Amino acid sequence: MKSALIAASALTLAACGGAGGDSRDSVRVVGSSTVFPFAKTVAENAAISNPGMTAPLIESTGSGGGFQLFCNGVGAQTPDITNASRRMKASEFATCQENGVTDIIEVQVGLDGIAFASAQGGIMMNLTPEIVYRALAAAPYGGEQTTQLWSDVDPSLPSEPILVYGPPSSSGTRDALKELVLEAGCKANADMKALKETDEDKYDQVCTEVRSDGKYVDQGEQDNLIVQKISNNNKSIGVFGYSYLEENADKVQGLPMNGSEPTYENISSFAYPGARPLFMYVKKAHVDAIPGLKEYMAEWAKSWDADGPLAKIGLVASPDDVRAANLAKVTDLTPMTGDELK
Template identity: 55%
Template sequence: MSSVPVPVSSPRRAGTPLLALVVTLALGGCDGGAGASRDQVRAVGSSTVYPFAKAVAEQLARSDATIKSPIIESTGTGAGMKLFCAGIGPQHPDIADASRRMKRSEFDDCVAHGVKDIAEIQVGLDGVAFAEARGGSNLALTPQDIYRALAKNPYGRPNASRTWRDVNPALPDYPILVYGPPSTSGTRDALRELILTKGCDETQAMAALKASDHKRHDAICGEVREDGAYVDAGENDNLVVQKIEANPRAIGVFGFSYVEENADRIRGLTMSGVVPTYRTISDFSYPGARPLYIYVKKAHLKAIPGLQAYVTQWSKLWGKDGALAKLGMVVAPDAVLAQSARAVATMPSLDGGALK
């Protein structure tokens, strides 16, 4: 990356013509001469992180009138990573919000497009929750039940289960109908890694396959059926709520924070006897607990007005008594928050070798 220095005779506020020129030239040099500039932060990614990212943006705009409110887009984690990794320059996002950790393949894609310095910051916790309408049947599920119900080829055979009783004789004779996130969603990735794979590996044969043929194991354990029992509902959680309210025998897959936010309309189902709650997610006793992240493009930190301030604002709001907890985010343990605060202050570059 190269930038064109611009003489500055006196300090300037964000948003002035001179600073806009600096942004144009600095990012233009990174991107091989792109001529556009941008005077506000842009973040893309997880629908689960979206309401928290939006709240941070609004708080920042209220606290500093010189900073434009950041643009926050809900694209899903996978799609957000693709946009984030596409390059350096004002036409590319500054931040990727993620409801799971960046994959090694995504990091390699970033590097291939010149995005070589990325800061990773864990901002809180959430959980993959299964929920039904308040008047539903209150299914008591396990990861193995979910695997047998939703896997495309459970234990290597095409899924022939049509009802929950086919999956487990203790469950009701209701058709399997689950509305969930698309393949680009971090919630879908967490469903696969935390629930489906866990249920799959409860059999000795699948656990052994993981050691002998990892690729085949991942396909058998992680692929979701496509015959209508699982319905890809996109990134619109409100639509899923409407669907399961209209059919009390249907189930939705959400981030826990969304279930908490809509507790008057839906309720979380137990997983292995554990109810998804703030406490069970914070202590990881709930099987679907997961960390939430933001990824910051370090090449944009000095060029995009408000980017460092926006990232710093996260650290002001993610505590136990902070605004994000009031919105339903599960606060990370103190040690994690301390490490995240150090990352905000020093922005260490992510080591791709630590990713899977």
């Protein structure tokens, strides 16, 4: 049955560009809310650079939701690209392969940081991964979560209620929060390092599960909503991509992590603990079939330099050698093998 569905999808894809309800004449992109503003700018510039090209449709579905849509199969009814604020998981790659999405081009488009921020003039703290973990974990170090105030976590912090607005579980930003901050704070404890060796599932639960008692508020896939929430409550903290911090510098202020401010320079050098790569994943089978897909990919490569248009709206450029390697992927359409995810 599955092979029949894949064959049907391939026939539909072959019809792209022609008449018929299943064909389309523009690129469709889904995925990360963090990558969304960059992808939208690239889409607008690609349409300007290529007269007659229909502007790509960019949808913000979250990284996890984007991979689900992307891996459904090939054909005009499926997305050409999914953006992600984390790397594809091996399980997602396997799902793609099972559904006939066998040639996937992985492109690192730049860097971003998971910024912790408050309203301008609002609460200010010097954070560490351990502080964030102890404040937000459902069961810090396997014990009961009893902290109510920031000062309960560390006496040097303000005696203000913990209230953090952040991304949902489907978001790549949430995955990065878990991996780069929560887990880093958790495994600083020797017992947790030992637990990883004996019971990795329990370790993952203890180290990455976020409390659900209202101290951490899931604000959906739109980072702008988090900016609005903390702007209206100067005792609250928000977690979102660095680009939203820079875009809203008149409303919000970044909080330092390990003494490092969430700035372009600190993210670029990975001095800031929340620095992370951003990706787009492209179906090679769609490149020649979907009008404008090659041009859209080329526009990304023209835009991601340190002095390019995306840097002006908050994208942090990858190092020179990384940009060169990913330009080659865009040019040569080199697919992943899956080994990259091990």
